Amino acid sequence: MSDSYHHDPAMRQLREVLTLAKSMDVPVTVISGLEKVGELMKKRDDYCDQKTAGPSEAMAALIKDTLEHPWKQLYNEEKTKWDINPVMMSGNLEGYVLKFLVNASKAKKVLEVGLFTGCSALGMAEVMPNDGKVVTCEFDPYLAKLARTYMDRSPHGKKVQILIGSALDTIKDLAKSGEQFDFIFIDADRPGKSEYFHIALNNLLAPGGTIALDNALSGGKSYMTDTPHDDRIKDVNEIIATREDIYHVLLPVRDGIMLVRRRTDMNYK
Ligand SMILES: C[S@@+](CC[C@H](N)C(=O)[O-])C[C@H]1O[C@@H](n2cnc3c(N)ncnc32)[C@H](O)[C@@H]1O
Known part of the structure; x- marks a missing residue:
């Protein structure tokens, strides 16, 4: 699980909105757009981790x-x-x-x-x-x-x-x-x-x-x-x-x- 989930309220809010959108009659492009936002946030975190020197x-x-x-x-x-x-x-x-x-x-x-x-x-x-x-x-x-x-x-x-x-x-x-x-x-x-x-x-x-x-x-x-x-x-x-x-x-x-x-x-x- 991405570290952001625990510290970033925007990430938590996004997950809640996604769950809500999926339970409603929301166009699939909107849902995939929301999912993309989550992916981008996670990718940013992963990229920072990967481009930081590794541990001893x-x-x-x-x-x-x-x-x-x-x-x-x-x-x-x-x-x-x-x-x-x-x-x-x-x-x-x-x-x-x-x-x-x-x-x-x-x-x-x-x-x-x-x-x-x-x-x-x-x-x-x-x-x-x-x-x-x-x-x-x-x-x-x-x-x-x-x-x-x-x-x-x-x-x-x-x-x-x-x-x-x-x-x-x-x-x-x-x-x-x-x-x-x-x-x-x-x-x-x-x-x-x-x-x-x-x-x-x-x-x-x-x-x-x-x-x-x-x-x-x-x-x-x-x-x-x-x-x-x-x-x-x-x-x-x-x-x-x-x-x-x-x-x-x-x-x-x-x-x-x-x-x-x-x-x-x-x-x-
Ligand atoms: C956020 S963690 C520290 C994380 C650590 N710096 C690291 O990088 O892994 C906080 C620690 O402080 C200890 N702690 C909390 N309140 C304390 C207090 N009043 N006196 C001494 N230690 C305390 C907790 O048991 C916990 O292990």
């Missing part, structure tokens, strides 16, 4: 295992804290966007909020120097343990430090100990994103650093005006967009990545 062997195994993992059964057996859908994994394309940003900015210390099975953490580690470090937060011990096994199968896994516990407590502790990070990827717990963002910007971002906030489009809730939004991503986007001291761009990659830097860190005004 360890990453390919991580992605495959994550997709095939018996998440439902584990949840029913109370081994995971919540009912996991592997669609939340960043995957190869978004992973490469992160890799480019981390590598191009020569980041040596990365903070990630939201590990899952380690796709983005390992991806970023793969393009960092040997003394580079990715510190990542995860509150589910099962996921932390599973991700560690994937990390241990890669020569870059040793750069990844997994901190188990509430991300808020973890990043507050990191801030208290004066830790600074060149790149911060916030990819967990939508209601908590605003707080993570403010702590990251005010206390954890090293001079010249970048913050990437995942799910900035929130499955369309950020821009759909006819649906009440039940999370605070839209509010975070508004704050970022109106602050004079922040430089930002919202990339429409998967569910949207908002990139943020301090305006004083840019070379021009």
Whole structure:
């Protein structure tokens, strides 16, 4: 199934309209036209995937295992804290966007909020120097343990430090100990994103650093005006967009990545 289906409300709407059209007396040219729109959207996604560099062997195994993992059964057996859908994994394309940003900015210390099975953490580690470090937060011990096994199968896994516990407590502790990070990827717990963002910007971002906030489009809730939004991503986007001291761009990659830097860190005004 195309990734767009999960993140793009236009794709979901198209499917609903198609089902409706097929149940009505609609000319076949209209139906095939609608089907063509869906195909084009899927082909665009597939083309981007195909023309993006492929994963390392360890990453390919991580992605495959994550997709095939018996998440439902584990949840029913109370081994995971919540009912996991592997669609939340960043995957190869978004992973490469992160890799480019981390590598191009020569980041040596990365903070990630939201590990899952380690796709983005390992991806970023793969393009960092040997003394580079990715510190990542995860509150589910099962996921932390599973991700560690994937990390241990890669020569870059040793750069990844997994901190188990509430991300808020973890990043507050990191801030208290004066830790600074060149790149911060916030990819967990939508209601908590605003707080993570403010702590990251005010206390954890090293001079010249970048913050990437995942799910900035929130499955369309950020821009759909006819649906009440039940999370605070839209509010975070508004704050970022109106602050004079922040430089930002919202990339429409998967569910949207908002990139943020301090305006004083840019070379021009
Ligand atoms: C969207 S997934 C992260 C995906 C990951 N970055 C990747 O690329 O595969 C979010 C993760 O954050 C974890 N999480 C959610 N809320 C959390 C919290 N309050 N503290 C720590 N971890 C949390 C979830 O268990 C989940 O594994």
